[in-house]
Amino acid sequence: MNYNTGLTSELSDLIHLDDVEAAILFRIDGNVIKSAFKEEHSNEILRTIQWCKANVEKVSLEMKTNNLAKVTYELNNFNVIFSVVNNVTILTTLAIRTANMSLLSIETKRKAMLISASL
């Protein structure tokens, strides 16, 4: 499996979960490495993604400084989960507000581990 197909597949797995709207792999400077979205997405999702892009550098610095593996924000009717993949990459998962966060956290952690292994 080549590198790009592998990443796309891992992110596609996440957006196949009912509660997940988008999954984006960011470099900590805010550049998008890979992303996957549900077919229909609203302006609200796009606004939330913009917020993620604008803030990922700040969030990752905070995570690095405090040795945090995962941070969750509630924003614009979404839960935004930032999971550390490695020193320079962050996996961001956008889920609906009523998402089952316990179950989702298991899959986001699994994906962060798999992506980390493939990078």
Place this chain on the structure above:
Amino acid sequence: MKIATGTASHRSIHQVTKNIVKDVIGDINGTSDFLMVGFTPNYRSKQAYEEALVKLSDESGTTNIVGGVFPGVATSDGYPTTQGCSVMAIKSDDITFHKPYSYSNIRTNPKKGAKIILDCYNKIEQKNKMGFFLTAGPFFEPDAYEQMKILDTYFAQKFKGMFNAIGKLINKNMGKNGYGTANYADEILSILAKKNIYNMIGGATIDIDMVTNFQFEGINVLKDAMVGTFFSSDKLEFDMDWTFDKSQRSDDFNVSDYLTSGYVQKINKKPARKAFLDLIGISEEMYNEEFARYANASLLYLSALSSDEGEHVPYVSIIQSILNGVVTTIPERILKKDNVSADFFTQSGTGIQESAFECAIKASQNIENPCFGVFINCSNRLLIAGDKIEKETNMIKEAIGNDVPFITFYSGGEFSVIRNKPVFAAVSLHGMIAGENTTKNVVF
């Protein structure tokens, strides 16, 4: 003996099955004698699960397959998944894996289900036996509790005898329609224990979203059914035990008034819903916000009845704004005393990990060389642990040995017969270990 376990995760059930065939079935290198299979519910269609089972059966060469759908599945050698499949494949001359049984009407006729299990058990001649069975678990519509409103009326408080009977009927009807497992599972356990079944581990399939709820027997995908099998051996021994997180015990309270339908009207002589919320110290708004997604079941605050033997039997309490009482998963068999004393145990991530270690240690204490294990863990414990769930797997490994393969299903009700005693518990972990005892038979 060859045992292979593995967990695969992918959005496509075909890809998951392919990975399992490669990593688990392939590892056995030949025909398997038995497959234990747990899929997660996200693949939804019955046909998809059927095709997956056919593939697993074709590739492994066996139709001795038992399993079901669970919100989480795990094996000793992988990270747990909520979007995939876990399989344990066994090939062994030392164990006989008996032909799986199934019964499609378990919600309405548990006695018949128990008879099917007993018929299978009575044919076994080897001295060591262990049963494994799964039933359909909770599967109901959001408005299922509406029917219970009648139990809050003035007449229900006044004419208890009559309303006990009405409550039973309502509960039975809800049971038929997929509400809970307490009544039918506990009835099966009681019959099995009375008929001298010694050890049998069991659990209920569940989809937390209440959309997909299947049980597997061979290549058949069933709904509202019971499936199971027995393992037997003259050489290997089987043992099992159970536990729950008892680390944080708080208030004692009195279930002062109840109906035998598992509907508690009063706690400490006050209307049960309000008293329950006062005991756990949170407002109704906050309770609804936290637990609405989980059928309003109080996951973190576990009530447990004090039994005559000084043990605790945990059950789930369900608070619905439309009801003044509390719906519980207490089996009717247990509610026979006038006043039932109970305690709260607040569940925690750390407590759950420690109780997993305790369960595995207790289940394996009489087995010198464990060969494999099966664990039925509560899906509520999965929700409490979240992404720390692999720590529970690590604790089990620490207890039984790093190289001992095991499979874990996160179920919608755990129920076993343990050393001839029926155990129906909630938010608990039940585990069985198979293995050899070499020194026990030495004669000096």
